[in-house]
Amino acid sequence: MSWTLACSAADLEEDQPYSADVDGELVALVSTEGELFAIRDRCSHRDVMLSLGDVEDCTLECVAHGSRFDLRTGEALDLPATQPVPVYPVKREGDDVYVDLDNPITQES
Template identity: 60%
Template sequence: MSVEGFVRACALSELEEDMPRRVELDGVPVSVVSTEGEVFAIHDICSHANVSLSEGEVDDCTIECWLHGSRFDLRSGKPSGLPATRPVPVYPVKIEGDDVLVSVTQES
């Protein structure tokens, strides 16, 4: 399903609060996260260590890289602590019914 550059990532009902879900959309690894009443999509690869962010923990609208502990803001992709210094892309999300749609062609 594709709507204006958005593709279906998963069902909203499949997401557990604060539990990242890794999906691949058009060849792009994405972590989809439901937290604090919103759904976010962030590039799933840490900008510091090239590991999956979806294996990390979510807290206070951030996701932590499990390897070295860098945290990234789910809204902006900006790191909030070392060792990461570069942000990771975040992607626009739309909810239509039970579908979570993400556009990996547009970064927020």
């Protein structure tokens, strides 16, 4: 795995998406239900930043049309989005949060 520093753990608040530029890729980081998640910060339907949306029940809602994405799999759960969004392995080490963009998590993982 290829871990890249995404942000400080202090930047993350429970159920508040945080947008981080990780090697030129915008990633929405979410701390919810005691876990950390990393998902591409772009809706697959309208290319809107997902980090502007709300977190509920381990999903992130797009502010444009209300499509929700599963933070564990990236699956689009509501129309109009039909395509998944990549999710990435994420870990906390001390005060830092790291993301592995090279190994996206697939629904088969």
